[in-house]
Amino acid sequence: MLKVENLHAAVDGKEILKGLSLEVPAGEVHAIMGPNGAGKSTLSYVLTGRDGYEVTGGSATLDGEDLLALAPDERAARGVFLSFQYPLEIPGVPALTFIRTALNAQRRARGEGEISAPEFLKLARTKSAELKIDFEMLKRALNVGFSGGEKKRMEILQMAMLSPRFLILDETDSGLDIDALRIVSEGVNALRSPDRAMLVITHYQRLLDYIKPDRVHVLAGGRIVASGGPELALELEKAGYERYEAAA
Amino acid sequence: MNLVAAIAERNAAELPGKRDEDWRWTDLRGLVREAPAPSAPFAGDLPAGRFDALADARKVLVNGGEAVIEIPKGASAVLALRLVGRGPGSHVASAAIRVGANARLTLLETYERDGGTLADATLTIAVAEGAAVERIVLAEDHEDAVSISQAEVTLSPAARFAQTVLASGARRQRLETRVLHPGGKAELRLDGLYLLGDKRHSDQTTVVTHAGAEGLTVQLTKGVVRDQARGVFQGRIVVEEGADRTDAKMGHHGLILSDRAEIDAKPELEIYADDVACAHGNTVGALDDEALFYARQRGIPEDEARALLTEAFVGEVVDRIDHEGAREVVRAWVADRLRA
Numbered sequence: 183m184l185k186v187e188n189l190h191a192a193v194d195g196k197e198i199l200k201g202l203s204l205e206v207p208a209g210e211v212h213a214i215m216g217p218n219g220a221g222k223s224t225l226s227y228v229l230t231g232r233d234g235y236e237v238t239g240g241s242a243t244l245d246g247e248d249l250l251a252l253a254p255d256e257r258a259a260r261g262v263f264l265s266f267q268y269p270l271e272i273p274g275v276p277a278l279t280f281i282r283t284a285l286n287a288q289r290r291a292r293g294e295g296e297i298s299a300p301e302f303l304k305l306a307r308t309k310s311a312e313l314k315i316d317f318e319m320l321k322r323a324l325n326v327g328f329s330g331g332e333k334k335r336m337e338i339l340q341m342a343m344l345s346p347r348f349l350i351l352d353e354t355d356s357g358l359d360i361d362a363l364r365i366v367s368e369g370v371n372a373l374r375s376p377d378r379a380m381l382v383i384t385h386y387q388r389l390l391d392y393i394k395p396d397r398v399h400v401l402a403g404g405r406i407v408a409s410g411g412p413e414l415a416l417e418l419e420k421a422g423y424e425r426y427e428a429a430a
Numbered sequence: 431m432n433l434v435a436a437i438a439e440r441n442a443a444e445l446p447g448k449r450d451e452d453w454r455w456t457d458l459r460g461l462v463r464e465a466p467a468p469s470a471p472f473a474g475d476l477p478a479g480r481f482d483a484l485a486d487a488r489k490v491l492v493n494g495g496e497a498v499i500e501i502p503k504g505a506s507a508v509l510a511l512r513l514v515g516r517g518p519g520s521h522v523a524s525a526a527i528r529v530g531a532n533a534r535l536t537l538l539e540t541y542e543r544d545g546g547t548l549a550d551a552t553l554t555i556a557v558a559e560g561a562a563v564e565r566i567v568l569a570e571d572h573e574d575a576v577s578i579s580q581a582e583v584t585l586s587p588a589a590r591f592a593q594t595v596l597a598s599g600a601r602r603q604r605l606e607t608r609v610l611h612p613g614g615k616a617e618l619r620l621d622g623l624y625l626l627g628d629k630r631h632s633d634q635t636t637v638v639t640h641a642g643a644e645g646l647t648v649q650l651t652k653g654v655v656r657d658q659a660r661g662v663f664q665g666r667i668v669v670e671e672g673a674d675r676t677d678a679k680m681g682h683h684g685l686i687l688s689d690r691a692e693i694d695a696k697p698e699l700e701i702y703a704d705d706v707a708c709a710h711g712n713t714v715g716a717l718d719d720e721a722l723f724y725a726r727q728r729g730i731p732e733d734e735a736r737a738l739l740t741e742a743f744v745g746e747v748v749d750r751i752d753h754e755g756a757r758e759v760v761r762a763w764v765a766d767r768l769r770a
Contacts, residue, residue: 232723253731255735258728263728266727274742274743284729287734
């Protein structure tokens with residue numbers, strides 16, 4: 183699925199990723215943990231093609247296709263989805279309009295027909311009910327005036343409706359209380375499948391109690407400095423990142 | 431010499447220009463070195479107007495002319511008024527509109543002037559007590575037209591006047607509205623939208639004079655400029671002595687989509703009365719890069735994402751149009767222009 187090799191990336195001329203390598207096979211969930219400033223968010227933006235994140239070396243492929251050569255929307259159409267740490271407010275665009283526009287753009291890019299209005303509404307009603315989102319809320323401008331928890335739930339709703347193949351969750355637990363964390367995690371876990379993979383980026387171990395990873399990687403100083411099973415996350419929770427920061 | 435006389439007498443030296451404070455961003459004198467000959471009378475057929483299907487009365491002024499329109503007391507009408515310029519040449523048109531007490535008028539006004547025209551239209555609109563007027567102006571002139579419209583609106587107490595001016599610009603285009611507001615619970619809404627590309631210019635100038643106590647004015651103008659276009663907004667609200675408890679809000683917000691496009695804005699409040707609530711807000715900026723990336727990350731291609739965010743930006747003005755049919759005509763017109 184995702185294969186990242188010796189990736190170097192800079193922001194404003196400053197190198198943040200310094201030879202990062204990572205492989206996430208289909209069907210697996212990998213967690214990336216690391217101290218603040220390690221490059222976790224940079225990795226998510228480089229993989230999704232945000233302006234200002236300059237790749238200076240290495241490669242990233244999805245099922246063998248060079249991701250880095252594609253525009254952000256082309257990557258999305260190939261199934262890459264990023265759940266933002268801070269989802270944007272989009273004044274004047276109702277959530278339903280935004281999601282339908284995105285879904286149809288992706289379908290067109292893949293050579294599929296547009297979804298019919300009744301079919302779309304049915305999908306929106308089903309998925310919002312599953313995530314305990316009031317359907318009326320989807321008629322309001324996307325994320326405008328929503329609480330932190332509501333915004334995160336809207337991210338997961340979009341994820342469920344767009345049905346991506348490779349999911350990146352950037353600090354999805356931040357700003358969530360325990361109930362919201364449970365709902366969001368159930369939404370994410372419902373998307374686990376043999377032909378999907380996920381990268382869960384988090385500072386704290388807490389989220390991984392709900393979304394159980396197959397592998398855990400420690401990102402420090404712009405590189406993966408350690409990898410292991412789920413037990414590595416628990417170890418980090420106890421011992422902290424200090425020894426990895428020293429190693430980086 | 432006023433503009434009408436300057437055009438009628440082909441006296442280019444008397445056209446307003448950048449030395450006139452009120453016209454400094456819409457320089458006619460510097461542009462029109464020689465006034466074109468008077469427009470020839472027009473005999474051919476015109477295609478249907480944008481609002482014809484919505485109207486129960488129609489008036490067309492081609493290459494000048496005069497119209498007098500009277501809406502009797504208590505009556506209700508939807509009027510399509512077209513100000514058309516065909517072929518090059520200069521001309522002036524005028525319309526006098528009187529709306530009787532408690533009458534209702536939806537005025538659907540269009541400007542359709544060809545390249546090479548130098549044209550002015552003057553309108554006087556008198557709104558009697560308790561009457562309600564919604565005026566929607568759609569100015570879609572040729573890119574080489576010099577097109578001016580000047581409206582003088584006189585409100586009576588307890589009248590309501592709501593206006594939305596939509597403009598796609600011209601070589602020079604100015605849509606000016608002056609309102610005499612008597613207070614006395616009369617309500618005024620003055621909205622505008624300019625969507626400009628290429629080298630087009632458009633100027634929306636408004637002057638509201640609150641002459642009596644307890645008047646309400648709300649104003650929202652938005653603009654989008656790209657390429658080398660230039661948008662101008664001049665809004666002045668004067669609250670005269672004695673016009674106490676006036677409530678007036680003015681907003682102008684512009685979006686600049688290219689480095690060489692420009693917006694000039696001058697919002698002004700002049701207040702000589704007591705206990706008034708007046709506010710104005712003015713912002714000019716670019717599309718939010720973060721919102722654009724967010725939309726693209728969800729799979730929306732860049733051009734479509736820009737159009738979506740821009741439509742959302744201007745949508746607020748369109749949503750405020752009361753007449754449903756006109757609102758949908760305008761919405762489609764806006765979408766066409768933004769996605770062109």
